[in-house]
Amino acid sequence: MTRTAPEEVTLLLKAWSSGDQAALDRLMPLVYGELHRLARRYMRRERPDHSLQTTDLVHEAYLRLVDAKGIAWQERAQFFAVSATLMRRILVEFARSHGCSKRGGQAQKVKLEEGCSCMSPRDADLVCLDEALETLAAFDPRKAKVVELRFFGGLSVAEAAEVLEVSEDTVLRDWRLAKVWLIREIRSCAT
């Protein structure tokens, strides 16, 4: 089984953040690889008790993709921020192309509660969420960033606080309000 070398991801992330779009072509398969690995485990139900143990799986996946161990302390914040943005772009793009491919390529929104035969409501959520985050960023960029770091980047509250140079309390408050506001937006986006 191919294992991603975290140092490669790190280098590619740096290349991407300094403007090399080609680095993205190499990063996407790495992220997709982790996506597959997780999906495969879920399909096989290797670990049925999902609440606790899949958290570990997801955590492992993030560690392989976003490993800040080799990063100089001063660069950590920027590194986390870049990787969160990257994850957001790749996963939203994934949801968009995956969910729409069977509908002839036209983006369609799906009701959150009803679901759809060909598209998991979660796919629609990711696309709607992305749009809602854009809206939020227009009037409260820090809250949007907190969501990007936590939800897409898989960062802990402490790490997000480090990136944004605010207290953990602030991150927690931002996170709680942003979440409920985003749910409202996703609902209106999906109807």
Next chain:
Amino acid sequence: MDATRWQRLARIYDAVENLGPDLRDRYLDEACAGDPSLRTEIEILLGNQEAADRLFEQPALDVAARAVAESGSANLGEYPAGKSLLHYELLEKVGAGGTGVVYRARDTRLNRQVAIKVLPSILVEDKQTLARFKREAMMMAALDHPGIAGIYGLEQTERDFFLAMEWVEGELLTQFLRKRTLGLDEALRICCEIAEGLETAHAHGILHRDLKPDNIKVTPEGKAKILDLGLAKPMRDRPARAVLPTAPSLLDGISQPGFVLGTPAYMSPEQILGEEVDAGTDIWGFGCVLYECLTGRRAFRGSDFVEVRTAILQADPDWNLVPEDTPEPIRVLMRRCLQKSPHRRLRQMAHARQELAAALDPPGPGERDGGRKYVNVRRAILLALAAALLVLAASVVFLLVSR
């Protein structure tokens, strides 16, 4: 939303979210006095708490992975040995990467071994991705060279999309070098074959972008073959893109046994710096491979990526490790391949191939004799001419005297 209003909402929300219902009502009565719509808005948000916790319980990667798993259509390209895809029988899984699973397989029609790469369905579902993938496969198919593992076909079943490729027996150069130090001639010959393969790829406008010993196989006959033109891209098809491409290149990371995605040790300085890359990046990679074949050591080393990066950007390889009997033109070639600045680096793989070929087949003693013989012939002709002149002069004198 108006920023001032939003800030007010946020302050009130923070204050009430953890209060009990009674206290909450009382607080809201007071805080939202005169602004019932603000109160409604906050109450809606408070009602979303449970849904929010559920959706954001796990990070996005997990949400996406579950979507793949739940969609049921997700075919990850994983099959047990013995499974047949069209007329190919899968024999053994030999590798897996983000973009597919690779098997050693048997083509039952032609009765030969092939490598089969099955693409995961999520990548195939996207039309644009598929179109791009087909285009790339066609480009690779045009590369018919003994030094490059070829593509036989692009196949499709109801469930799967896969590539049939040349199966290359042998060992990865990495393993090959780990076992023993190569003799000078052997090292030069292997590198000469690699140079030929790369030269051909470049002539077709295709870059490798990820050349390293892990992507080169040495066959039991000792021939080198380049694998994983997986990261290959047409040389001029790299416009700066402001938007995300719809999908990754499906050929990215074609796996073979032991394939490990991306060791930064072989990245060129311009790759590390995130600059545009061209044939120079492959020439750099080739320089690294040449150095490693001659010395048995990596040209640029470090215990972590920061050290490796620093070495690539700043340090020279340890030239003292290059064996003493290495011909001077090869030392020069290696230095030219490993110039940090792409502008000062060797420009054409053809030059590398020529230097290596010349070092492997130097002018023999016979040719040198031939040269000497040529000199002797010239001298003989001159002597003969002089003699003829003398005879002629003597004849003239004789004729004049005898009259």
